[in-house]
Amino acid sequence: MFTSDKLRLSRRQVLASGVAAGALSMAGMPAFGQSSQINWKKYAGTKIEVNLIKSPRGETLTKFQKEFEELTGITVVSEQTPEQQQRQKAVIELTSGRPSFDVVHISYHVQKRQFEKGKWLADLTPFINDPSLTDAGYLNDFAEAGLAFAKNPEGGFGALPFSVDYWIVYWNKELFAKKGLSFPTTFDEMVKAAVALTDPANQTYGFVARGMKNANTPVWTSLMLGYDQYSVDGGNLLTDTDGAIEAAKLYQTLMTKAAPPGVAGFNWAECQSAFLQGKIGMWFDGVGFAPPLEDPEKSRVVGKVGYGIMPKGPKAHAAATTGDGIGVTAASKNKEAAYLYCQWATNKLMGARLLQAGAGVPFRNSVLADAEVRKGVKMPAEWVDAVAGSAKISRLTLPVIIPVTEFRDVLGVALTNLISGGDPAAEMKRATAEFKPILERSEKA
Structure with missing residues (x-):
């Protein structure tokens, strides 16, 4: 070349x-x-x-x-x-x-x-x-x-x-400054900041990510990386382990205590649209969705956006890829x-x-x-x-398996149920039991 x-x-x-x-x-x-x-x-x-x-x-x-x-x-x-x-x-x-x-x-x-x-x-x-x-x-x-x-x-x-x-955290510097907050460096700090930024009376929310079934699964598997765990490892399904359940609890906390109404129906486009309005503190998604945020014709947050590396989890610091x-x-x-x-x-x-x-x-x-x-x-x-x-700190966020769409569908339903108040351990165990035979058939084939 x-x-x-x-x-x-x-x-x-x-x-x-x-x-x-x-x-x-x-x-x-x-x-x-x-x-x-x-x-x-x-x-x-x-x-x-x-x-x-x-x-x-x-x-x-x-x-x-x-x-x-x-x-x-x-x-x-x-x-x-x-x-x-x-x-x-x-x-x-x-x-x-x-x-x-x-x-x-x-x-x-x-x-x-x-x-x-x-x-x-x-x-x-x-x-x-x-x-x-x-x-x-x-x-x-x-x-x-x-x-x-x-x-x-x-x-x-x-x-x-x-x-x-790479998946990063987009954050609104103006909203953070009003609350005297700094960009979080750990999962715990991210939750605290998200809750502190949330003010439903003023239609301001601290966090948004994909809530729609299937689209939401990489959000959860990305959080799992912070617990030093993959969803599938060596052909073994690990979606009902302690790390997977803790990641599900974290997803539920962020999406119920700090996300806007209707987030269960959000894919990346809806998340981006909400962030563009200047009422969202943090948005977690891929780095390639950034251009509209700096476009004055589309964005109310031009010059106010921070681009942050994923905060550290309890056991690992990883950027979903x-x-x-x-x-x-x-x-x-x-x-x-x-x-x-x-x-x-x-x-x-x-x-x-x-x-x-x-x-x-x-x-x-x-x-x-x-x-x-x-x-x-x-x-x-x-x-x-x-x-x-x-x-x-790059790590793959989704399992490299044949039935990955089914994986996203089945686990995605469980995650959407969490937004409606489902129990994380029960939902992860149910979804794991449902998907396990699908994965086993695929691996044998």
């Missing part, structure tokens, strides 16, 4: 070479494909369909889609669908063997094992090793975590690593053209755009290490610090 010297071409040099100004990122990186030996026009005239998750990352790909079309001559028809609907649509179509799309945006932390078992993705290894399709050393720039996510059990690549998402990839369907009749789109989606320039806009964190090491790229980050320096700090 690009060398570090080429990454630092001046704007005048790039313009002189005939590259459009609109193809530049804020860091002055050259347009993708400029230094490549690949014949990007090889599949000109081809049309591909792309299935994306509606998110800041999907929106970034759509925003710059025309750039790829001009580079390759390939026509792209893309669709963005809300996360849960996108996953359902993808599974239904891929199971049929006749998906309407050639490229699919995959949530590694939810879909990896399921996609591998179904053999729904094309093996990209031959394309990666083909010098007419991929530059030498292409994979050398990806973080090990991304490569581990992307590799299938046979050692091939079913998708290219796109972005990593999820990740996205982008791959080619095994049923696609345009695999090479679709693969070129995946390359473009994961290139350094796109990674810089994600980082600079606060829309996500790329798996590309050179992007994160590039001082010029960091200068162009729109988000406050505190956001970048939260990314860097979270990376040091």
Whole structure:
């Protein structure tokens, strides 16, 4: 791909070479494909369909889609669908063997094992090793975590690593200041701050996170990490252990004593909307949801937002981590053209755009290490610090199992019941008993 010297071409040099100004990122990186030996026009005239998750990352790909079309001559028809609907649509179509799309945006932390078992993705290894399709050393720039996510059990690549998402605590500095509070450093301090910030008479609440069934499960498993525990370890289900129950109690406390009314129906979008209004003290979710918070046209908290690393739990300090990839369907009749789109989606320039806009964190090491790229980050320096700090204590938040959707559904019902006053120990034991045979069947298969 690009060398570090080429990454630092001046704007005048790039313009002189005939590259459009609109193809530049804020860091002055050259347009993708400029230094490549690949014949990007090889599949000109081809049309591909792309299935994306509606998110800041999907929106970034759509925003710059025309750039790829001009580079390759390939026509792209893309669709963005809300996360849960996108996953359902993808599974239904891929199971049929006749998906309407050639490229699919995959949530590694939810879909990896399921996609591998179904053999729904094309093996990209031959394309990666083909010098007419991929530059030498292409994979050398990806973080090990991304490569581990992307590799299938046979050692091939079913998708290219796109972005990593660390879960952080967004906090309203103005509300904290009014109460004379500092950002919490432990779980206990987080609860105390959340309760202190809550004032229903003024419609102000100390904490918000996902309460909707299925969407709420990673909130709880993230809290479990603070008790130094995973939900599944070595094929063993650990969701009714002392650590799991304590995490459930903590979830219940935060969501009943400090969250706004109706939180049981909140996914990330509802949480973000509530925080944007300036009436929420803390919001716990992925780092990639930050851009609207600093947009004056959408936010009442511009300049008031703090970006904090997850506070320490009783037994561990951990930042919950999820990740996205982008791959080619095994049923696609345009695999090479679709693969070129995946390359473009994961290139350094796109990674810089994600980082600079606060829309996500790329798996590309050179992007994160590039001082010029960091200068162009729109988000406050505190956001970048939260990314860097979270990376040091990163742990996967969801189990890498095939029935992860069922896991989220079953445990998600239990968590929603907690918001209605359910007993944490009873709900976790019931849900564990319900899900255990599902996991056992999956592991045997």
